[in-house]
Amino acid sequence: MTSSASVAVDRAAVVAPVRRRLFGGFVEHAGRGIYTGLYEPGHPTANEDGFRTDVIELVKELGVTTVRYPGGNFVSGYRWEDGIGPREHRPRRRDLAWHVTETNEVGIDEFARWARLADSEIMLAVNLGTRGIQEGLDLLEYVNGPVGTTLADLRAANGSPDPYGITMWCLGNEMDGDWQLGHLSAEDYGKLAARAAKAMHGAEPGLELVACGSSWTGMPTFGEWERVVLEHTYDQVALISCHAYYYEKDGDLGSFLASSLDMEHFIRTTVATADHVKHKLRKTRSIGISFDEWNVWYQGRPPTESEAADAARIEAGAWPVAPRQLEDRYSVADAVVVGSLLITLLRNADRVECANLAQLVNVIAPIMTEPGGPAWRQTTFFPFSVTAHLATGVVLAPRIQVDGYESAHGTAPLVDAAVTFDEAAGSAAIFLVNRDLAESRTVTIDVTSLGLTTVTEALTLHDDDVYAKNTLDDQTRVGLTKNDSATSADGVVTVTLPPVSWTALALS
16 A cells, blocks of 8 residues: 655755765764774775775765764773774783773874775864863874974874864763763763863864763753853853764564654754853853764664674673674664754754764674675665765755654654755755655655756665564675656656655756
8 A cells, every 4th residue: 555745845944055064974982883893903805004995985874974983982081092092012902891902003193094094074072071171182282283392293103293183072971860970960961071172172263063962851850951061161062962872672573763853952952051051141152052973873772693702891890892782683773863963963054063873883884894804884884875975055944744653752654754865966856755664655755946857866775574684694685776656747856665665856
């Protein structure tokens, strides 16, 4: 059975420019995210730095524009200077965040070279958990200072005479969480972040600094945390962070597919709080949002056999190097949710200035690798990659008419959509999800105002088995298929969306 929905597009309904930083990623020293993920000396594809070039090519295909580094929880116990200089002299440390041994084979110099190869900008985090202002200033001098001072000269001696020019900086990570090393109250964190930010601006004016917001909407301090932190830091920071992870709970697929409603609530509440502080302090500048951790993450799932073996070693007191941790295998349903979260980020591009899919390789990631073996695309790779490449110009606010259903997040529309329009290029893109568990939806899209007549590409992610996955043994089980139902006539595009699916249309 097929039901219907309609979407109307008005070229005057501009939300904001398409922000390229919405398509960021995240690399943390956790699990196999770096070691045997990005970095594996001796792998057939490894370059002179030990980085896997097969992974670099997939990252470029993914379209990642910005990469947040080096954490995450890891950063709150990290000593950045451990990761510079000759590798044979670097210390091995216990990482309390993930209960592993950090070899420090990869540090900021290597990662900067990797980021250049991956055509990505670095978003660097400083340790405000167990360290503080001075270490942040030292790191800033090391990565951005012109030669002529001790730390900048040390960078040059380590092989990088030119400054890295990193402009985006996170002032700590998830400092509202009691799991975080150095966890602080909102009052104490706000004061520390304000002092750190003022010092960093004094060293280098024009940095884009991100204050820690809430780790998720379920935090008991959500809302109040943002208010207190911003009252201390408003003049010093450009952005406040949001972090959110979603997964299917208790077999409730419908609510899982509606996860973007919670993301929308998160964004709107954070914006309202930031604007309250703006008016209270009599400011004219608005604070943006850095949604610098988001993804599907099955935090309560049983471990795989290999993960369980590594977890048992840790439980027995071992501190392994790069164990298998958080290696979620993503399904079609997971990819549809990722696609819908991207739709929400695009539609809120007026306030969400950057976003980072967490993470990039192996650890809750769109890319998987096997040590000594292949790298492959998970299902979540596809909606991210296509959106990152097709979304250009400006974001338009579509008007959607469709039935809804009740979910744990409220009433969810069965079809959701985002639209981008690039007048200079004479192109547009329409991204759609069908949340219906059983029925296809024929959607009519009025694009008359865009003056575009041809559907140049129509791609759909769907499978009759919503839990189908790509694995080491079957790396191409799930992929994009051409949607032959897409047509255009008299300013109206018509397309049929299968149940539990994500679709992208390109128009010219």
